[in-house]
Amino acid sequence: MADDMESWQWQLAHRITTVDELSKHITLTEEEKADIAQSLSLFRMAITPYYASLMDKDDPRCPIRMQMIPSAEERIRGKFDLDDPLGEIKYNPAPNVVRRYPDRALLLITMQCAAYCRHCTRRRVVGSTDCTISQEQLKQALDYIEKTTEIRDVLISGGDPFILPTGELESIIAKVRAIKHVEIIRIGTRVPVVLPMRIDSELTDMLKKYHPIWVNTHFNHPKELTQEAMEACEKLADAGIPVGNQTVLLKGVNDNAETLKKLFLGLVRHRVRPYYLFQCDLSVGISHFRTPVDKGIEIMHSLTSSISGYAVPKYAIDLPAGGGKVTLGYDYVVSKEDTELVLENYLGKLYRYPVK
């Protein structure tokens, strides 16, 4: 088992973390190597052999490469960049808990991920130390959730919760589930994308004991829709877990309607519901990934007018300073009169509709 490339433990143990290892998988110029080495010190690199196998060996613009390989641009501090873009420090009522809405809380249980995404919102903390929540921190976090009876939805995230051994993860989920007012448990994970072999029956058998459990994953490009990844999502769905997807809109990776259409339709075919399309946030060192907001709205317009609502996520900006998420879209209201709205349909034709 330990030497089995199909095992998730093997994949984690053999992650690519240095320029030398990386150059065995893809073609790199000396200049690229130097750049990678320099940016590596700002935010670590770790790529599972599985995910690296999806990379184009010769194309530096390959969307898989761009999501995982450090670049010179990461050393630029953009004009609008913020150290704590989502104000998570301020909204931290207990250790490892972020609460921005009365009825929902985020519980961060590890800072480790299976692979480190260059566009990570939490790059400030993720991967900096490979540590999991301590028993004492967990106790304080759970005490907070327990005494805050408005919380009915707990999002277990990190880092990546599915990186934990199943037993360890179960002991956390069981404790959250034991809190009476917690109706829904959600888990945020990129494991189906970068380490799909981790979604095994041991994990799904454990998860389904604690329903209702929802999982949100993070596919960004149709190249990621491999047979292994789709099987991972289907195993979750077969265990009765509704699977959603959050995509980050990334310049040069997926910032066009055709690519996203392919991605979202592919996900729906495998029972994954596109949930959010996020505007790239204001974390330091990722300004090169940011697209203009108008671009996102234009993409949403194109998607909404050509594919089913099931395949169209909400386009959202996670506001700075902990303002929460707002969703944006194309405005189909052309004008509003006293008694009538003028609305544009998906073909651009105009219709009148009474206001009341």
Ligand SMILES: *Cc1c(COP(=O)(O)O)cnc(C)c1O
């Ligand atoms: C995104 C987020 C949530 C969940 O928001 P939904 O719109 O319900 O998916 C909850 N808490 C925090 C802090 C978040 O960032």
Ligand code: SF4
């Ligand atoms: S998996 Fe999520 S938390 Fe981990 S590096 Fe990627 S975006 Fe960040």
